[in-house]
Amino acid sequence: MTGVKRSFFYSYCNFFNRRSVPFAAGIFYTNRDFEQFLSRYTHRIDNQYFIPLGADLRRWNDAVVSNELRLGCVYVGNFNRQFDLRVLNIARINQLLGPTTFVGDGELRTVYAEKFPFAEFTGLISKSRVVEIVIKAKYGLLPISGQATLPNKLYDYLLGGLDIITNHEDLARMLVGELHMNFFNTSLDSYLLPNAACKRDFLIDYKQVSNSVIELIIND
Numbered sequence: 001m002t003g004v005k006r007s008f009f010y011s012y013c014n015f016f017n018r019r020s021v022p023f024a025a026g027i028f029y030t031n032r033d034f035e036q037f038l039s040r041y042t043h044r045i046d047n048q049y050f051i052p053l054g055a056d057l058r059r060w061n062d063a064v065v066s067n068e069l070r071l072g073c074v075y076v077g078n079f080n081r082q083f084d085l086r087v088l089n090i091a092r093i094n095q096l097l098g099p100t101t102f103v104g105d106g107e108l109r110t111v112y113a114e115k116f117p118f119a120e121f122t123g124l125i126s127k128s129r130v131v132e133i134v135i136k137a138k139y140g141l142l143p144i145s146g147q148a149t150l151p152n153k154l155y156d157y158l159l160g161g162l163d164i165i166t167n168h169e170d171l172a173r174m175l176v177g178e179l180h181m182n183f184f185n186t187s188l189d190s191y192l193l194p195n196a197a198c199k200r201d202f203l204i205d206y207k208q209v210s211n212s213v214i215e216l217i218i219n220d
Contacts, residue, residue: 017041031150054206055155059131072098074137077153079106084145087167088190090115097139134160142166164193175199
């Protein structure tokens with residue numbers, strides 16, 4: 001999103017949020033990062049509830065999550081500027097980490113095809129097929145150039161047993177605490193997060209999320 005479009009979008013959101021959010025009976029939010037945003041509009045609303053977004057745990061229950069015979073990298077999601085792979089060291093990835101598979105589609109597909117000439121692009125595929133691809137990879141690529149901190153692809157990588165490569169220091173610290181190793185070098189700020197070291201307290205099932213929402217509504 002360009003600077004002009006971003007500024008217009010924020011102004012648009014602020015205009016409607018100031019006139020609608022303060023009159024809400026309650027607010028549900030799925031990410032702690034939303035608290036600062038909501039505080040601008042909801043200082044007079046007492047009923048604010050944090051409920052984690054949740055993950056589709058059933059997709060992974062029967063999957064073999066083993067590090068044996070794993071090879072290469074995978075990226076799952078939209079090919080857009082909010083998750084722009086160019087913030088990572090693409091040359092280093094191509095050189096050291098083996099074949100890369102891209103699952104998804106988007107505006108940057110042509111760019112990625114040029115940057116990753118030997119990668120496989122699957123396009124949009126079924127959820128079961130995503131699981132099959134993820135559990136065969138060793139690394140999950142998680143570039144963040146926008147404001148997102150818990151994108152859905154993070155859930156897939158953690159539940160699929162992948163080590164995670166990200167440029168986002170705050171996300172890296174949230175997942176593993178102290179950072180003892182930089183994957184590429186200090187200036188590039190790309191981190192390798194071993195799957196076994198990543199926190200999982202936010203990984204709850206969709207069904208539990210639904211039950212929590214229903215319980216809050218009934219008891220309110």
